[in-house]
Amino acid sequence: MSSAAPQHETVLDRIGIPHSLRWGFLGVLVFMTGNGTESNFISPHIESLLGSPEDTVAAIIAAYGVAVLVGSYLAGAFADLWGPRRVMTMGVVVWVVFEVLFLLSLQFGSTPLAAVSYFFRGFGYPLFAFAFLVWINVVTPYSRNGVAVGWFYVMFTGGLPTLGSLFALGMIPAFGGAAGGETAAMVGSTVLVVAGFLIARFGVREPHATQRLAPAGESAGQVLSAGLRLTAANPKILMGFLVRLINTAPQYGMFIILPTVIAVELGWGQSRWLIMTVFVYATNILVNAVFGAVGDRWGWRRTVQWFGVFGSAVGLLLWWYVPHAVPAGSTWGFWVSVAAGCVFGCLLAGFVPMGAIMPALAPDHKGAAMAMYTTAAGGAQFLGAAVVYVMLALGAGNVGVVWAFVALYAAAFVMVSFLNVPQDDPQLRETAATTVRETS
Numbered sequence: 001m002s003s004a005a006p007q008h009e010t011v012l013d014r015i016g017i018p019h020s021l022r023w024g025f026l027g028v029l030v031f032m033t034g035n036g037t038e039s040n041f042i043s044p045h046i047e048s049l050l051g052s053p054e055d056t057v058a059a060i061i062a063a064y065g066v067a068v069l070v071g072s073y074l075a076g077a078f079a080d081l082w083g084p085r086r087v088m089t090m091g092v093v094v095w096v097v098f099e100v101l102f103l104l105s106l107q108f109g110s111t112p113l114a115a116v117s118y119f120f121r122g123f124g125y126p127l128f129a130f131a132f133l134v135w136i137n138v139v140t141p142y143s144r145n146g147v148a149v150g151w152f153y154v155m156f157t158g159g160l161p162t163l164g165s166l167f168a169l170g171m172i173p174a175f176g177g178a179a180g181g182e183t184a185a186m187v188g189s190t191v192l193v194v195a196g197f198l199i200a201r202f203g204v205r206e207p208h209a210t211q212r213l214a215p216a217g218e219s220a221g222q223v224l225s226a227g228l229r230l231t232a233a234n235p236k237i238l239m240g241f242l243v244r245l246i247n248t249a250p251q252y253g254m255f256i257i258l259p260t261v262i263a264v265e266l267g268w269g270q271s272r273w274l275i276m277t278v279f280v281y282a283t284n285i286l287v288n289a290v291f292g293a294v295g296d297r298w299g300w301r302r303t304v305q306w307f308g309v310f311g312s313a314v315g316l317l318l319w320w321y322v323p324h325a326v327p328a329g330s331t332w333g334f335w336v337s338v339a340a341g342c343v344f345g346c347l348l349a350g351f352v353p354m355g356a357i358m359p360a361l362a363p364d365h366k367g368a369a370m371a372m373y374t375t376a377a378g379g380a381q382f383l384g385a386a387v388v389y390v391m392l393a394l395g396a397g398n399v400g401v402v403w404a405f406v407a408l409y410a411a412a413f414v415m416v417s418f419l420n421v422p423q424d425d426p427q428l429r430e431t432a433a434t435t436v437r438e439t440s
Contacts, residue, residue, distance in 0.1 A: 016147030016289065018139045023203025024132050029155040029163070031196025035095070035125045036164025037171075037189035038182075040277050041270065043256050045182045049106045050114060058256060058389040060115045065252070065382025067122025072378025074123075075130035076371025077224045083210035084138075085201070087131035092197040095124025099190055103183065122381075128197065129156060130374035137359060137370055138208050146300055149355030150292020154285050159196075161255070162281035167192070169274045213367055227371035236361045237372055239415040240354065244376035245383055246412045247308065247351040250316050250405040252384030257398045262337075267329035279338050280319075280345040287349045295353030299424050304357065305416040307350025313409035315344030320402045360421040383408075 010019040017025060038045070047057050071091075078087040098121035105113035133152055140148040168185045175184035214223045231237045262273040295303040322340035326333030358373040359366035387408075391400040 015151075016140075016144050016292065017151050018136065018148065020206040021132075021136060021139060021204055024135065024200045025151060025155050027196045027198075027200025027203065028129055028132055028152065029158050029196070030199055031092070031128055031193050032125070032156050032159025033163040033167060034159070034189040034192030034194075034196060036160030036162070037168050037185050037192070038164075039161040039255055040165050040259055040274055041168065041172075041182050044259055045179060046106070046114065048179050050109060050111050052111055055389065055392060056111070058385060058392065060111075060118060061256060062382060062385035062389050063115060063119045064122040065379070065385045067119050068126050068381045069375060069379035071123035071126035072130050073227060073371055073375035075127045075378075076134055076367065076374045077227065078127070079131045079134040080214035080223050080226075080367040080371070081212060081220060083208065083212065084131040084135040085204075085209040088128045088197065088200060091124050091127030091129075091131065092193060094127065095121060095193055096190060098124065099186070099193075103186060106183070125160075126374065126378040130377065132200065133355070133374060134213070134367070134370050135206070135208060137355075137366065138213060139206065143296065145356035145359070146295040146353045147289055147292035150289040150295075150349070150352045152355070153288040153349070153352055157281050157288065158285045161277055162285055164189070165274045165277040165281070169271060169278070173271075223367075226365065226368035227375065230362055230365050230368040231372055234362060236419055237358070237369060240358050240361055240369075240419055241372045241376045243304070243309075243412045243415050243419070244351070244354050244358070244373055245379050246408045247312075247354065248348065248377070248380040249383040249387065249408065250312070250402075251348065252381045253388045253401055253405060254316075254319070254384075256385060256388045257401055261398065262323065265328075266323055268334050272334055276334070276338050276341055280341040282345075283342040284345040284349050287346050288352055291349040291352045292356075295356065299426070300353035300357050300360075300421065301416060301419050301424055303353050304351055304419075305413060307347055308352075308354075309350075309409050309413045309416060311347030311350050312344060313406050313413075315340075315347045316402065316405060316409075319344045320399075356423070357419055357421055360423060361419065 012019045012022055043054075043057050043061060046052060046060060047054065050057075052060075075087055075091070078090070098117050101117035102114060102121055105117050133149070136148050136152055137145065167189070168182075171185035171188050172181035175181040214226075218226070231241060259270070259273055262268050262276060263270045268276075291303060291307060294307070318340040319337075323333070323337040326336050355373060358369045362369040387404050388401050391397070391404050394400070396404075
């Protein structure tokens with residue numbers, strides 16, 4: 001991993017975006033906009049077209065989350081073996097092929113085919129996005145890792161779900177609304193996914209694109225198992241993995257339960273639910289890089305523990321209880337609910353420094369550590385759906401789902417306390433920052 005600042009820095013370098021990767025960041029934004037188009041209507045969409053009960057739909061989405069989890073691990077391992085660009089190419093091919101099959105299976109009304117094709121499509125986006133995150137960690141100076149990861153998540157959450165929801169908000173009514181409009185939006189999302197890949201593929205000219213990142217002496221088997229072996233040997237990597245896994249799990253869980261709650265039960269309709277999502281995650285976009293910079297200055301671990309974990313737990317409770325406390329269907333109540341959701345979106349960004357903490361926990365095995373980080377980032381989707389499925393199956397209802405996520409945040413708060421890294425030392429942070437300024 002790079003640890004020295006470039007000799008000739010641009011404005012982008014100074015704000016934390018490696019100049020050589022600038023088009024890759026844009027490519028991730030466009031790709032994830034396509035990937036995120038369906039995020040806030042996929043559950044009711046599947047239920048409508050297949051006539052499946054809610055728990056079956058939750059199981060399909062949970063299985064998709066398993067694929068995302070595995071794909072996220074493979075993104076880091078494959079990037080170490082073959083270089084990030086090849087893995088990103090693999091990701092877009094998998095995404096497009098199985099998206100086409102998924103859309104066809106929905107039209108044919110085949111639940112098994114829909115479940116299988118959606119499962120395999122789940123490998124697509126983590127291979128693309130998280131291979132690029134590995135690339136970022138290779139190129140970025142250590143003292144700016146936090147803010148660089150923050151910019152990655154500006155693009156990642158800028159697409160999923162923020163701009164994706166905005167794209168859906170325009171496409172669904174333009175093509176007749178209801179299930180037909182949703183299908184058209186998903187077809188259009190494929191165009192965005194391909195466009196994002198083309199921007200990254202032809203816009204980035206950086207030497208590590210197709211280079212093997214793993215040590216020359218390691219076999220393919222050793223590289224592929226490095227993350228698992230590191231996790232078994234280093235308890236802090238395991239705890240970091242679990243913290244990142246918990247991080248965005250509530251986000252994905254709320255994508256399953258809130259569309260029906262906000263749109264139907266509370267009477268605000270699908271368009272307002274999509275508007276709410278845009279505002280909540282636009283807030284997240286605005287502060288992702290900010291919390292990366294806060295972590296670089298205040299300490300990565302403290303930022304994650306207090307802003308990320310504690311703050312997100314408070315924000316999640318606000319996003320659930322405030323909409324139920326205001327008059328259902330009222331305009332002012334809707335906007336107050338949006339504000340409550342924005343608190344969650346904002347403080348969720350407090351987890352950004354985890355992307356810098358994980359490789360710092362294993363400085364001699366950064367590639368393996370990042371493989372576990374990307375696995376957890378992808379696995380959050382599985383955990384979110386699994387919590388919903390289990391709590392609903394137990395009869396705890398949506399309220400039980402929310403409090404289960406709060407309990408997970410409480411566990412994460414404890415685990416973060418053990419994730420000590422050298423960057424916790426204020427003097428070391430200042431020294432690193434001074435070195436970067438002097439070489440700029």
